[in-house]
Amino acid sequence: MNGVLTIRRxxxxxxxxxxxxxxxxxxxxxxxxxxxxxxxxxxxxILGRTDxxxxxxxxxxxxxxxxxxxxxxxxxxxxxxxxxxxxxxESGVSHMLHPGKILKISAAxxxxxxxxxxxxxxxxxxxxxxxxxxxxxxxxERLQAGVKLSYVVNPNCETNKTLPKPRDATEVIGVLPSAxxxxxxxxxxxxxxxxxxxxxxxxxxxxxxxxxxxxxxxxTHNQTKIVSDAIFPGDIQVVGTGTPYVLLAESxxxxxxxxxxxxxxxxxxxxxxSDAEKAFRFRFMxxxxxxxxxxxxxxxxxxxxxxxxxxxxxxxxxADLLAYNLVSGVVSGAEED
Amino acid sequence: MKQGKFVILEPNESVTNxxxxxxxRHGLNKVLVRxxxxxxxxxxxxxxxxxxxxxSNAPEWLIEAAPTIVSVVVEFDGRVSFQxxxxxxxxxxxxxxxxxxxxGARMWQxxxxxxxxxxxxxxxxxxxxxxxxQAVIDSLCSTKLKVLTIGFAPGxxxxxxLPEAWNFPRxxxxxxxxxxxxxxxxxxxxxxxxxASATGxxxxxxxxxxxxxxxxxxxxxxxxxxxxxxxxxxxxxxxxLSSTPESFGGAxxxxxx
Numbered sequence: 219m220n221g222v223l224t225i226r227r228x229x230x231x232x233x234x235x236x237x238x239x240x241x242x243x244x245x246x247x248x249x250x251x252x253x254x255x256x257x258x259x260x261x262x263x264i265l266g267r268t269d270x271x272x273x274x275x276x277x278x279x280x281x282x283x284x285x286x287x288x289x290x291x292x293x294x295x296x297x298x299x300x301x302x303x304x305x306x307x308e309s310g311v312s313h314m315l316h317p318g319k320i321l322k323i324s325a326a327x328x329x330x331x332x333x334x335x336x337x338x339x340x341x342x343x344x345x346x347x348x349x350x351x352x353x354x355x356x357x358x359e360r361l362q363a364g365v366k367l368s369y370v371v372n373p374n375c376e377t378n379k380t381l382p383k384p385r386d387a388t389e390v391i392g393v394l395p396s397a398x399x400x401x402x403x404x405x406x407x408x409x410x411x412x413x414x415x416x417x418x419x420x421x422x423x424x425x426x427x428x429x430x431x432x433x434x435x436x437x438t439h440n441q442t443k444i445v446s447d448a449i450f451p452g453d454i455q456v457v458g459t460g461t462p463y464v465l466l467a468e469s470x471x472x473x474x475x476x477x478x479x480x481x482x483x484x485x486x487x488x489x490x491x492s493d494a495e496k497a498f499r500f501r502f503m504x505x506x507x508x509x510x511x512x513x514x515x516x517x518x519x520x521x522x523x524x525x526x527x528x529x530x531x532x533x534x535x536x537a538d539l540l541a542y543n544l545v546s547g548v549v550s551g552a553e554e555d
Numbered sequence: 556m557k558q559g560k561f562v563i564l565e566p567n568e569s570v571t572n573x574x575x576x577x578x579x580r581h582g583l584n585k586v587l588v589r590x591x592x593x594x595x596x597x598x599x600x601x602x603x604x605x606x607x608x609x610x611s612n613a614p615e616w617l618i619e620a621a622p623t624i625v626s627v628v629v630e631f632d633g634r635v636s637f638q639x640x641x642x643x644x645x646x647x648x649x650x651x652x653x654x655x656x657x658x659g660a661r662m663w664q665x666x667x668x669x670x671x672x673x674x675x676x677x678x679x680x681x682x683x684x685x686x687x688x689q690a691v692i693d694s695l696c697s698t699k700l701k702v703l704t705i706g707f708a709p710g711x712x713x714x715x716x717l718p719e720a721w722n723f724p725r726x727x728x729x730x731x732x733x734x735x736x737x738x739x740x741x742x743x744x745x746x747x748x749x750x751a752s753a754t755g756x757x758x759x760x761x762x763x764x765x766x767x768x769x770x771x772x773x774x775x776x777x778x779x780x781x782x783x784x785x786x787x788x789x790x791x792x793x794x795x796l797s798s799t800p801e802s803f804g805g806a807x808x809x810x811x812x
Contacts, residue, residue: 243621243628244606245767245775246749247709345769355709356750357769397579397587445594446706447587448621448628472623472706480582505637508583512633 229279257295261335263522280323290375296329338372435460484515668793673761710767725755763804
């Protein structure tokens with residue numbers, strides 16, 4: 219059975235995203251998919267899904283949504299302001315949305331990119347094996363007010379489910395050498411590692427994001443003579459002005475600017491979700507450490523389902539205890555924190 | 556992770572036991588097999604041929620490969636050591652050297668219109684090249700061209716190489732918008748735009764060729780290595796061409812193996 223989600227109001231950057239498309243690089247189509255793969259998988263796990271996850275990706279701001287059947291939803295990734303009929307709800311915890319009520323998701327309080335997961339996921343036509351919009355590649359469309367999306371009703375979803383730990387905001391992001399790192403001199407690389415960067419949140423897009431910093435740029439000597447070559451999400455390219463620009467899921471496949479380093483995939487979520495006012499630095503990892511980081515990340519994603527637990531609440535914090543849905547998410551008080 | 560320490564970069568470049576090829580590691584599990592640092596037909600042809608060779612001799616660790624203009628980028632299974640990848644790639648490069656050289660087996664003939672409203676910078680390019688606009692059109696249409704690589708946008712080709720007279724740089728000011736199907740020139744190459752784009756390349760002709768249409772049976776039209784010839788058509792002939800993605804702008808495809 220399917221339900222229908224109606225978008226009443228939409229923030230500037232809402233798209234349907236899944237894990238993206240593999241195998242089209244030779245045809246000039248980048249993988250695309252969710253900017254924050256961890257958040258995409260976390261939401262699916264909270265709703266008890268084991269199939270390929272998808273969600274509405276919301277950069278910076280959400281929108282207003284209605285459903286045609288009682289539906290369990292969760293917002294993962296950025297912590298966003300969420301409410302139904304004026305009652306504030308928590309990000310990262312599953313809640314019930316009833317037909318006739320309006321779910322309002324507004325600005326990100328911390329982080330940048332939120333994911334709205336609903337029941338058993340959205341149903342949309344697959345194009346080249348994926349439902350992801352790849353706007354730069356001409357696939358799919360931005361989700362705007364008035365759009366309706368089908369979703370699969372999933373009897374296994376429960377409210378009040380969450381995952382144990384909030385992801386830690388970090389001040390250090392691990393990178394590895396790119397194929398062009400050697401084109402930068404030692405002094406420039408050293409300065410790159412000593413510089414505090416911030417995300418240029420207003421310009422964060424699915425193709426990439428410029429970084430903010432104080433001081434001079436990071437240009438190479440032969441910047442303009444480099445033949446275009448393959449580029450990947452995570453690559454930190456240095457454009458003509460010397461400003462580093464981090465390429466993300468929907469980047470083009472070939473580029474002519476040199477890449478000073480490339481962010482390890484397991485470190486990319488941290489960068490994408492970094493608060494605008496929070497500075498971070500880059501650090502070159504050894505290949506051994508990078509492998510360990512990737513293995514740990516993959517293992518942590520693989521065990522998400524088994525880590526889902528009930529959200530423990532202090533009854534004092536619940537405004538109207540009787541109205542609270544205690545049927546599907548009974549808090550026993552015995553859960554570990 | 557060790558904190559707060561500047562880690563000296565490990566060498567991520569190794570010279571192969573071959574003449575020009577270099578292996579450049581990129582991130583954890585990618586490596587560029589680079590056939591030269593400057594663009595030439597020979598370097599591009601060797602990169603494309605190695606890409607084909609790799610496709611038919613794929614090692615178990617190969618996740619995805621793609622040709623760029625002067626390289627083949629190889630994504631490998633991170634569970635295999637880089638030493639193993641390097642050694643296998645070196646062997647493949649050697650085996651490829653002695654293998655039969657394969658040339659592109661497909662030839663496209665693509666109608667292009669050079670009437671003023673479809674080629675707003677043709678006169679400018681003619682001035683730069685010191686030729687008449689007709690001589691520029693003749694040069695473009697008589698050169699045997701190849702798709703050097705597909706990239707930037709899905710299905711979008713970089714086409715070359717045009718004669719040396721076409722070796723003029725990109726503009727410093729971008730043209731705000733050229734339409735889908737536009738032919739634009741710079742540095743002895745042409746781009747046939749998949750989508751309406753801003754560009755620093757000069758707009759010198761127009762086609763109705765759709766490089767990528769996700770709903771079309773053959774979603775991607777061109778492949779790296781395809782031969783291309785443009786045929787000049789009049790404004791009337793051009794306007795009569797079908798605009799549907801399925802008609803490939805009136806292009807003809809011939810297999811010339």
